[in-house]
Amino acid sequence: MIPNIHWWYARPVQTPCRQALWFLLMLLAAMTLPAPKAVCQAAATAPPALPQEAADGADQQPQPTAPRLSITQIMAGLQKQDIALQVGSMSLTWEELQPLVKKSPVADSESAKTAEENYEQRVRALLRRLAIRGLFLQEVRARSLTVSAEEKQANLQELQKGLKEGASNMSVDDFLSKFSTSESTLLALTVDDAQKIVKFGNQLFALITINDAEIEQQRRRDQGMRDLLKRQNEQRRQQLRELLEDPDLKTDEGFAKAARRISEGVEARQGGELNMLFTRDELAKINHLDAFTLTTGQTSGLLETPTAFRIMRVLAEVPQEKDGEPPRLRVAQLLFMKFPEEDITIEETREKILLEKKKQVIDTAGRALCQRYPVSTPIFPQGLW
Structure with missing residues (x-):
């Protein structure tokens, strides 16, 4: 039986089945261009019933357009009040969407072409998330789906437990304040609507099955890759x-x-110097040490955490600003990725398969619902799918 997925885990903890919880959560959290408004490719001939029917016609090819502009060129032509995303009866203007699609600086390792392709993938993924949020919301309304008082109370209890297990400093009230208090939009849902969508998602996820054979096959494949990464770590x-x-x-x-020259950290461009000051206790915690004892002008040996290799250097000690406060250190680092080294477990493999199948179910459901609630965006005139 597939366990329920809960909308409240902003940072799901790594306990069984919670590794996959983020996926549905991200659906809930938070025109002058002469481009045709293409409806995304319909994948079903009947209302969902979802995911099996949605596979029919999923491989249809969108109609070609010429010439093809980059999304950067397309977005440069949009005006504030242009409809940037239409999902059934719901929409976003370019003014509302633009802050969400800001470009990141091009990395040194990226060519301009690669950077544009990566940016296009990120924007497409974002718009699909927003579209699926709107598709699911309109579908639960059409189905008159409700969440009982008992279910809401159980959700609240699980929320409290989840925040505690995640070592979050956020209270329940703080978390709930992130949701809309008026009405649901493509950018923000009310708490009630979020719970309805989760209930709908869980109904879809209940169709998922995973057998022992596929778990073992995937585990062996992943363990082979893990062993290779261990050698790279060495x-x-x-x-x-x-x-x-x-x-x-x-x-x-x-x-x-x-x-x-060689550090992989974002601070490499500034000579590895970190843009904040640290106490010795903070540096010990970051580096998984009992104590951080380096003094000004000293360089550490090789430091390891589960996810990183570091070499650190203390550049200066900054006196405390107030009496009783510990002095802080100005430090620089050489930072390198470290691959996981623990052996792959059956539960870890099952969670990976489950997450992938949940992605497929949500994507398939989204394709199916496009027939009922047409999706269009000038940014991707051929369609989001």
């Missing part, structure tokens, strides 16, 4: 041990030069 360790023998790492200038 190669990185050896490289960093050799790097630590370089005397230049013992100077601020040499450390900064190395950071700019």
Whole structure:
């Protein structure tokens, strides 16, 4: 039996079945261009009944258009009040959508073409999320789906438990304040509507089955990749041990030069220097150490956490601003990704398969509902699917 998915986990903890909870949550959280408004490809010939019928016709090809503008060019032609996304009777103007689709700086490792392709993928994924939110909302209204008082009370109890297990500093009231207090839109749902959509999603997820054979097949495949990544970790360790023998790492200038050249952290461009000050306790916690004992002008050895390799250097000690406060350190780091090393478990594999199947169910349901509630956007005139 597939466990329920709960709308309240903003940061799902890594307990069984909660690794997959974020997926439905992201649906709930939070025109002068001469482009045709194409309805997304309909995938069903009857109202859902969902996911089986939706597969029919899913491979239909959209009508070609020429010439094809990039989405950056298309968005540059949009005016504030242009409809940027239409989902059935719900819509977003370009003024409402624009803050959500801001471009990130192009990474040094990206070409302009690759950056544009990656940006297009991110925008398409965002618009699909917003569209599915609207599709599901209109469908639960059409079905007159309700959530009982008992279900709401159970949801509240699970919310309290989830926030506690996630070590969140957010209270229940703080979390609920993130939802709309007036009406549901493509950008924000009311708490009541969010729970209705979750109930609808759980009805779809109840159709999912996973057998032992597919779990074992996937586990073996993933374990083979995990073993390969372990070997890559060991190669990185050896490289960093050799790097630590370089005397230049013992100077601020040499450390900064190395950071700019090889560090994978976002602060590499500024010589590895972090843009905030840390206490020794904070640095010990970050690096999984009992104590952080480096003094000004010292460079650490190789530091490891479950997700990163680090080499740190203390640039300066900043006196406390108030009596009783500990001094803070200005530090720089060389940061490198570390791959997971724990063996793949059956439960982990099951969660991975379950999450992927939930994605497929939601996507298939979205395609099916497009027939009832047409979806169009000038940003992707050929359709979102």
